[in-house]
Amino acid sequence: MGRRIAVRLGDVTVRATLNETPAARALAERLPLALRMCASTVGCCGALSFSLPADPALVHRGWTDGDLNYNPSGGWLAIFFDDERNSMRYGDQLTIGRVDGPLEALRALDGRLDVLLSLEAGQTD
Numbered sequence: 001m002g003r004r005i006a007v008r009l010g011d012v013t014v015r016a017t018l019n020e021t022p023a024a025r026a027l028a029e030r031l032p033l034a035l036r037m038c039a040s041t042v043g044c045c046g047a048l049s050f051s052l053p054a055d056p057a058l059v060h061r062g063w064t065d066g067d068l069n070y071n072p073s074g075g076w077l078a079i080f081f082d083d084e085r086n087s088m089r090y091g092d093q094l095t096i097g098r099v100d101g102p103l104e105a106l107r108a109l110d111g112r113l114d115v116l117l118s119l120e121a122g123q124t125d
Helices: 021-027 084-089
Strands: 006-007 012-020 033-039 045-046 067-071 074-079 093-098 110-119
Touching: 006 093, 012 021, 033 074, 045 110, 093 110
Parallel strands: none
Antiparallel strands: 006 012, 006 110, 012 093, 033 045, 033 110, 045 074, 067 074, 067 093
8 A cells, every 4th residue: 555645735635645656656755745736627736846757658548536646748746636537638647646535625726726745644764
């Protein structure tokens, strides 16, 4: 099982579990991480200031609502909370984790957000 993280997006905090991909492990090594994200009708995304390793065999089209994805060619990190039914039109997706629990609080977010990703308490290297 992957590492559990807390994702604070403005005033909303959700928990997520990173998977065992090289990209997810590399992200965990950089936590805590602050970045700016923008909320849209399908998710929140923001540009990373660094690259994560991306195995081409793991890059795919689309997402499932609740996915935490990395876009290797754009360097974007995204948390998707809606529109999985139409997501196959979007390529270059690498799933690195999943939100644990309900997505409703994320769907209420709007605009630019200060985001902090951190390891859950009790998890260390």
